[in-house]
Amino acid sequence: MSSDYSARHLSVLEGLEAVRKRPGMYIGSTDSRGLMHCLWEIIDNSVDEALGGYGDQIEIVLHADQSVEVRDHARGIPVDIEPKTGLSGVEVVFTKLHAGGKFGGGSYAASGGLHGVGASVVNALSERLDVEVDRGGKTYAMSFHRGEPGIFADTGEPTPDAPFTPFEKQSELRVIGKTKRGVTGTRIRYWADRQIFTKGAQFQAEELLGRARQTAFLIKGLGIHIRDETVEEPTEAMFRYEGGISEFVDYLAGDTALTDTWRLTGSGTFTETVPVLSPSGTMVATEVEREAEVDIALRWGTGYETVMRSFVNIIATPKGGTHQLGFDQGLLKFLRAQVEQNARRLKVGTDKLEKDDVLAGLTAVLTVRLAEPQFEGQTKEILGTPAVRAIVANVVTKELKERFASTKRDDKAQTALVLEKIVSEMKSRISARTHKETQRRKNALENSSLPAKLVDCRSGNLESSELFIVEGDSALGTAKLARDSSYQALLPIRGKILNVQKASVSDMLSNAECASIIQVIGAGSGRSFDLDAARYGKIILMSDADVDGAHIRTLLLTLFFRYMRPLIEAGRVFAAVPPLHRVIVINPGSKPNETIYTYSEAELHAVLSDLKRTGKKHQEPIQRYKGLGEMDADQLATTTMDRRHRTLRRVRVEDAESAGRIFELLMGNDVAPRKEFIVDSSDRLSRESIDV
Template sequence: MPASSKTASVSSADTSSSYSARHLSVLEGLEAVRKRPGMYIGSTDSRGLMHCLWEIIDNAVDEALGGFGTSIDVVLHADDSVEVRDTARGIPVDIEPKTGLSGVEVVFTKLHAGGKFGGGSYAASGGLHGVGASVVNALSERLDVEVDRGGKVHAMSFHRGEPGNFVDKGEKTPDAPFSPFEKGSQLAVIGKAPKGVTGTRVRYWADRQIFTKGAAFQTEELLSRAQQTAFLVPGLSIRIRDERPATLSAAEDGKPVERVFSYEGGISEFVDFLATDKAVTDTWRLQGTGKYTETVPVLNESGHMVSTDVDRECEVDIALRWGDGYETVSRSFVNIIATPKGGSHQAGFDQGLLKFVKQQIDANARRLKVGNDKLEKDDVMAGLTLVLTVRLPEPQFEGQTKEVLGTPAVRGIVANVVAKTLAERFGSSKRDDKVQVEAVLQKIVSEMKARIAARAHKETQRRKNALESSSLPNKLLDCRSNDVAQTELFIVEGDSALGTARAARSSEYQALLPIRGKILNVQKASVSDMLSNLECASIIQVIGAGSGRSFDIDSARYGKVIIMSDADVDGAHIRTLLLTLFFRYMRPMIEAGRVFAAVPPLHRVVVINPGSKPNETIYTYSEQELQGVIAGLKRTNKRYQDPIQRYKGLGEMDADQLATTTMDRKGRLLRRVKLEDAENAGRVFELLMGNDVAPRKEFIIDGAGLARERIDT
């Protein structure tokens, strides 16, 4: 860049002619990372902050994957720093000959430097671009690293990527005075390490000049991924400890959150953990290897990059099981790094599975009564819980965030392993295998027929024109507006509430659908039972977007669906049953934030005003709020009508009261139903509404009050 810059008004021709090489910026070293952090960590919000943390943790996991070290500790300190400790080999501390720097400084200051570029240090690893540790260092206000190796404890500190010394007075802090090395970097020896003890400790403070305000480490995300990693590396123990003040204040006992994850069962145990439905098969393990040749640039002895054909081996390890649900739960990994957007390994699995199952269905078409129906991928994947892992040296990822595997040869290898191992399973002479294979085929054919039936049902239930409107349920009181974004469907409890709601609604954009008592518990029922149930079928028909995998949210007839039930135990049960129906068969409505629960008041307090001034009405929504209102009236010497009216049901309100408190957009209170974590939501629905009675009974006995609170919220 020029030494100084001037602002002038010039023509576009002058600007073009004056653009030369001197206008180009060359960002060297870690300066490029600080200038464009999004290229390396995706974003500078909480996601980017978590990405940095996992770059450090993954380095320790790669060591464990190679058989070095069995424990990793992650501590979120109270001063907003984070520390990762491992018991692996420790970062090399000797001098790297090409740079003349210690191995520690090379790892933390040089982009594309590390032990994962084919030098034999790692057969398979997750961090392979060589930028993880150096990027974290560049984006940290302070980073301290200690290495136990060779009987000594080595230490080095960095300030925004630059090595030097901090002058700490007591506790370590990024605000301590810092002086960079002037003549040469020094890897200090600060103590002795016990004989045979090795490992690395990295503690850093994220640079708040880089990360957005409010960016913070997400404890739940950290716990979830730590548990996931422990599943993928059997024998590895990962301890997470959160000492931050916000966590301490939120904890019931005021103590730090601490969890330890360690599993010996590997991905088979992972599948059992992920699956929430009733098993149709045991957890099957599909394993195999494949070789391929890859042309890669290799650094020769003279320091030049030469394209060379390299023989590779890919290890495939898959655990899967079918359940009686229709949701697909799939997790894919490359060298224990999650690939949420799939890639060549996921494509290979889909290809191999679908091709093999189609062959089996065709070979048994008469016995399975398939007819002329055509199998689709969703039919095979319904109810499948899958963990797919591949291990290979130097995988090709799309971008530093490693969300998609790009190595082309992996697709064919995974497809071949799936076809071969499934053929062995389906051809087994064992009685148990035969029973499970038959159950899988029957389930897949059943899913195919249910899909075809649901699609036909959806086509007949789309919004009708004026001539066809009579096909909608007679009990539906529809609205006049055709603007979906403005329309609302109120599902009300019983005819008494319907009568009041009918007078209270705005017929221009508010529709009413009454239901009779408690609908079918669809968590226990089959698809066919659900469709044949009058109340469930009416709700699906009125919404007009289908159900299950064929649900099309763009065809929904209403912008909002509002569940309006009484504020009592029965009303809460009805609301739970309705939410179960939406969760199981119309989940996109919840995901889009279009399902709400009305919040009717519990009490009506009439404040008596003196003279001719009209009385004032106050509605309260909890016992605590009521007591607060009464206390406030007594402090101001205001009188109120006694006894105070307690609403037991919506039918007790008159139309004006219902409109004012529950239906009028200007004054009503709605609770949006959210689905932030589908897995946890699925477990809660299965606990509260599923077939297994014992866990539900135990849950209710242990915390009856908590159960009511969860239902209400």
């Protein structure tokens, strides 16, 4: 604790100093993730107000000076004196751990805040925090320096470097203006303390946008406005949705719908024993009755990926918890019963559904609202309230029973499709386990021998082996001579393979090129893909350096992303980088000429400028490679295949959800969004870069 802290606030700072010494206990880490967690704490306070029906607009500004500001138009933090401490409500919220409207209930029926430490933790970990409150026709203000209240002597724009004077005898909640009658709200701006956070910690704008969009989906009618001033050209985004979690499911789903989006709602009560502070100041174990409200939106699609999002009082629980266990339990139990009732029609025999069969192709958003939920830790990633499990399971069972018993034509058709899909998934799983391959691949890959066109390598060492997928037979001939046969295998493909984003699974498997690729890699496809069974350590896509080559590479990447994604996630898929030009530099006398390969027009111009500057000559015309077949074996080996000289581009998936939407946009069935994207992006492309 620094020496300028006044004695009056030693008791206040005692708790906050513990936060500064062990920040990871409260925010998880001190890198960018912890920095974002602090921002979520402040935003979630405004969101909880909106959840309670107060305020329908939240503004977030990432300032250029690395501060962040959150504004809302809710009730405003209380400004009256809290009798036990003698401090204003504002000071209590920002300096006392386990204090606030959410701790112990009262002001909020359901909220994301539980422990009453969010705002005070952010204050403790901020070099400066300013808060303004509109309430009762006045605007109140207070500032803090690393948790201690006082006044900054600003001479212009507020900055944490301004001289700071702590309050010595009594804190002052300043009145700095007046507001119109009925205008309320809170504005908080803070500068994260660089003594606490690591040097590279930064606010993640994309993560903020994703969280804001998610929150707007979860609270119907709430508008969230974000302005990012940390970039050269400030950007703005606005999110507001009137649909709710049904719209959220439609947004998350990346495959073709098999059913409409179904809404399952209900509630249940439970009792729990909690410690309650008595008037005498002691904690007394008291049995209280709670109500849990459940709201679920879900739909099945034709794909096999599962997209699941769960929330408790608008707070995301990425690691699940009792509510998600209840959802899985209720869904599996009910659908097992339905399959057993229709066993003869579905031809299932005595086989039983498993959870993966039911979840295949499912997109679901699960939300639960209850007072004082039990989370595992301040980061709130797992719900621990035990009684919620049975309540969610009962709601799922009851609502689905009504849906499956409905006599409406659409409901009957869609429930039949769901049963057929999950039974198909079950049969596919059983077939894969029994025959070492899924039923989906059975017809296409019936022959166990490898394709005749595969030029395999001699080495059985997985780590060193490489499979080159080569465009065309002409390139294959050159590549055979250029490769190192001990560890480099070649598989030629004819032109452009099927666009699997548009095609069905059966169409993909009946396509000879797709089936050959799956068979040669040897690890299966879709849900049954086994990364450990892959026959090669690296998969390298080697296509021509022209527009057609880029298209072929895109089609191949679509196949890998959709049916063999673990290969990409493991970093085992690469794109070869063949050169575009060969420049032969003429050396004087008997000195041999020098060969320079360039990989872009800009690099070629740079090389030619450098030769001109140094007075060196080069052979004309400069060779421009249109295809791999134009190179001889030595050139291909040197530039593209020899590990000592080649360049490879590793294909990565930073955000699978975002990547899925891009693949659907660029390669899917819906033409209108793709046309709009091409038109909007056309100004970014120079005509010279188009190979025509």
